[in-house]
Amino acid sequence: MELVCPAGTPAAMRAAVEAGAHAVYCGFADETNARNFPGLNFSTEEMASGIAGAHARGAKVLVALNTFPRAGGEELWHRRLADAEAAGADAVILADMGLLAHAAEHHPRMRRHLSVQAAAANPDAINFYAEAFGVQRVVLPRVLTVDEIAAINREIDVETEVFVFGGLCVMAEGRCSxxxxxxxxxxxxxxxxxxxxxxxxxxxxxxxxxxxxxxxxxxxxxxxxxxxxxxxxxxxxxxxxxxHVFEDPVSLDAKHLIPALAKAGVTALKIEGRQRSRAYVGEVVRTFRAAVEAVAAGRPMPEGALARLSEGQAATAGAYAKTWR
Structure with missing residues (x-):
């Protein structure tokens, strides 16, 4: 399975690639991506040089343009789509239907992934995005069990990507008020x-x-x-x-579920954390790369303590193993 890793800065991108990321995801330094924090993200020049550096090391780069454009302000998102393609991005991660339509019409060769912000959580929704906009991969929201993911994969013809480590949101993705x-x-x-x-x-x-x-x-x-x-x-x-009425301050850690996710037909494993340091990114990526390689080779997964990198130094399997409705 492909390991998709966070890159909030050029330094974090280099750390992720050096630690063994198959792919990194990042965004421009503006409101077009859902991690628009001061001091994070990439200028146009940094994006181009970062993609070139990642490609030189054999890693892919996925550019997140996963916010919803303001009415009358679509030009910024359209320009960033063109910038991502010009920089050589391997895919763009989109949520807005209008932006997906624009990408399909004006950038047909650009691979399109459906962001978790779109909250597509059933086969009908996913197949709609695939048929209408040529989406080739969907990032599933963190509200599904492993069995539900397996059932979805049996009814769709696109790749699925799931979160395995980092922040855990209790809301339906893309619907938080x-x-x-x-x-x-x-x-x-x-x-x-x-x-x-x-x-x-x-x-x-x-x-x-x-x-x-x-x-x-x-x-x-x-x-x-x-x-x-x-x-x-x-x-x-x-x-x-x-x-803590809604959620305890803990992080998602589904490393032990990697074999089950592989059996469920998942294509890619995503690590959350574009706002994290390059040291954090490097350690988490190394741990998960070793786990993915072990599963692929049929070996037992290596033991690794990531609890100290988790929020509150505690972790949960989240919805993957939930037993309630």
């Missing part, structure tokens, strides 16, 4: 979930309050580490309980 409610910025249009410009910390008595858009998301004692105020991982009161 919490952050946009609190900050006025849509993650799916502005490319930022819980934007740093709307984060504030304040001492209140013996506590440190972490706020997002004026809403207090966490209160921690002054001598304790204060988490970043992401809404879905915040602490809330519900009835007589106060705690």
């Amino acid at each position: 919490l952050s946009s409610y609190a900050t006025g910025k849509s993650p799916n249009m502005n490319g930022v979930c819980s934007p740093a410009s709307h984060v504030a910390y304040a001492e209140e008595g013996q506590d440190l309050a972490a706020r997002l858009g004026g809403f207090t998301i966490h209160r921690t004692p002054k001598n304790q580490p204060a988490p970043y105020p992401t809404l879905c991982k915040g602490c809330f009161s519900s009835g007589d309980q106060t705690g």
Whole structure:
């Protein structure tokens, strides 16, 4: 299976390729991609040189243009499609139907992948995107079990890509409204979930309050580490309980499920983390490359402790192994 790895910066791209990534995914430094954070992403020149460097080492580059264009502002997304093709990208990752249609018409030779932001989670939806826009791969949302993925693969003729490590979103991908409610910025249009410009910390008595858009998301004692105020991982009161109502601050780690995902017909394994450091990227990629090679060769997967790189130093298999509805 292809190992698809994050590259939030040119340095992280080099680290991912050197660590054994089969492919890296990245985006331009603007609102066309869903990791539009200050200090991250690529200029047009950096994209071209990064792709050339990755190709020289035998790795592919997938460019994420996975936000939804603003009405009247489509020109930026159209220009970035042309920039990605000119730079030699191996594929573009798209979510918006209008942008998919534009890519199919004006850049027919450019391989098109359907972003997880499109939230296509059943055969009918996936086959629609394949037939209407020539999509060749779909990134599945993190709400499906392994058995459900296997069932989907039996009814589609496109490749499937799934997340195996990193951040875990509890919302249907591409449908989150919490952050946009609190900050006025849509993650799916502005490319930022819980934007740093709307984060504030304040001492209140013996506590440190972490706020997002004026809403207090966490209160921690002054001598304790204060988490970043992401809404879905915040602490809330519900009835007589106060705690992590939506999601615990943990990361996805599905390394032990790689054999099952291979049997389910998955083509590519995706690591989340374009906002992470190059050291993080290098270590995670090396671990998963060794695991993928072991599975392909029929060997036992190597043991590897990635817990210290996980959020809260804890991990979960997420929906892959869920037993509830």
